[in-house]
Amino acid sequence: MAGNTFGNLFKLSTFGESHGAAIGGVLDGCPPGISIDLKAIQKELDRRKPGQSAIVTQRKEPDTVEFYSGIFEGKTTGTPIGFAIHNTNQKSGDYTHIKDSYRPSHADYVYDQKYGFRDYRGGGRSSARETASRVVAGAIAKQFLSGIKINAYVSQVGDLKLAKDYQELDFSLIESNPVRCPDPVMASKMEEYIKEVRKEGDTIGGVISCVIQNVPIGLGEPVFDKLHAELGKAMLSINAVKGFEYGSGFEGIKMKGSEHNDQYNPDGSTKTNYSGGIQGGISNGMDIYFNVAFKPVATVIQPYETIDKEGNTVMTKGKGRHDPCVVPRAVPIVEAMAALVLADYSLLARSINL
Numbered sequence: 395m396a397g398n399t400f401g402n403l404f405k406l407s408t409f410g411e412s413h414g415a416a417i418g419g420v421l422d423g424c425p426p427g428i429s430i431d432l433k434a435i436q437k438e439l440d441r442r443k444p445g446q447s448a449i450v451t452q453r454k455e456p457d458t459v460e461f462y463s464g465i466f467e468g469k470t471t472g473t474p475i476g477f478a479i480h481n482t483n484q485k486s487g488d489y490t491h492i493k494d495s496y497r498p499s500h501a502d503y504v505y506d507q508k509y510g511f512r513d514y515r516g517g518g519r520s521s522a523r524e525t526a527s528r529v530v531a532g533a534i535a536k537q538f539l540s541g542i543k544i545n546a547y548v549s550q551v552g553d554l555k556l557a558k559d560y561q562e563l564d565f566s567l568i569e570s571n572p573v574r575c576p577d578p579v580m581a582s583k584m585e586e587y588i589k590e591v592r593k594e595g596d597t598i599g600g601v602i603s604c605v606i607q608n609v610p611i612g613l614g615e616p617v618f619d620k621l622h623a624e625l626g627k628a629m630l631s632i633n634a635v636k637g638f639e640y641g642s643g644f645e646g647i648k649m650k651g652s653e654h655n656d657q658y659n660p661d662g663s664t665k666t667n668y669s670g671g672i673q674g675g676i677s678n679g680m681d682i683y684f685n686v687a688f689k690p691v692a693t694v695i696q697p698y699e700t701i702d703k704e705g706n707t708v709m710t711k712g713k714g715r716h717d718p719c720v721v722p723r724a725v726p727i728v729e730a731m732a733a734l735v736l737a738d739y740s741l742l743a744r745s746i747n748l
């Protein structure tokens with residue numbers, strides 16, 4: 395299996411399966427001398443961990459990270475940072491129903507077709523459990539990027555859409571509710587809706603919005619490695635992501651160029667920011683903002699039709715612990731992937747843009 399490494403210079407490789415002994419990673423290229431706050435890393439993991447509220451999967455995992463290398467006396471040494479999170483709450487029996495058949499819209503069928511063999515327990519490598527390693531590395535990237543602020547939040551669940559621009563929101567409220575929507579009224583509507591969907595044994599999708607502030611001018615490598623292209627790749631690599639748009643995105647097509655052009659102030663900043671802080675693939679110093687769409691995930695606790703390994707049609711029913719809506723837990727994953735991109739592109743800018 396190729397493609398387990400992300401980044402050019404600030405480079406993360408992850409390993410592990412949902413029901414194996416552990417998941418973890420090696421973060422290579424982190425510069426030496428960065429002060430590391432281990433509690434802040436664990437805090438990020440706690441935002442992603444299962445069992446944190448009534449609207450997420452009830453798998454109980456403490457998700458405690460252990461570091462094996464690369465950090466000494468509270469600082470990075472510049473050597474590879476190795477870490478692992480032990481899996482402690484596996485219930486492999488929950489997955490015997492998918493051993494010989496495939497969950498529609500999950501990765502079971504394609505893994506079997508491509509590799510001829512798969513660890514079906516909890517989805518194996520295709521499980522979003524892998525993203526815990528990204529959150530660890532992203533938390534280190536955030537500490538490297540001191541000064542740059544990254545805030546993600548849930549802006550839509552099903553049809554319930556937060557109709558406010560990010561400038562009207564108080565980001566300090568993101569963690570004030572289990573949905574991670576900074577508007578308390580909308581958050582409680584979303585929470586109730588997710589509970590209803592869970593009762594039906596079903597799932598629902600949502601959107602995470604992300605805002606990155608205090609980004610210096612000049613991050614991004616034209617032509618193929620544009621900053622927004624890398625952010626897009628980072629976000630689309632997260633499990634269950636179906637869409638990415640930045641700046642004015644798909645809505646921008648309704649405007650005319652004369653309205654959409656971001657006019658300059660004398661200091662080079664712009665009066666509007668439809669560009670989303672990136673022009674020609676390079677950050678222009680304005681806020682970077684983007685949306686990430688997550689699908690309603692595959693595990694439904696309802697009878698459904700599928701096929702087995704021989705191609706026979708079979709009836710089965712989802713079992714086990716699953717997320718009725720993944721966006722509340724995916725907020726720290728989006729932030730982590732954004733931080734990894736910015737850390738990597740900051741190093742690239744230093745090394746080849748001189």
Ligand SMILES: Cc1cc2nc3c(=O)[nH]c(=O)nc-3n(C[C@H](O)[C@H](O)[C@H](O)COP(=O)(O)O)c2cc1C
Binds near residue numbers: 499520717723
């Ligand atoms: C935080 C998070 C939790 C997830 N939990 C589940 C789950 O409980 N059940 C499920 O079927 N998929 C879940 N997924 C999505 C699957 O991992 C994903 O749909 C699967 O790997 C197939 O990949 P694709 O949807 O990107 O094509 C989750 C994704 C995220 C980001």
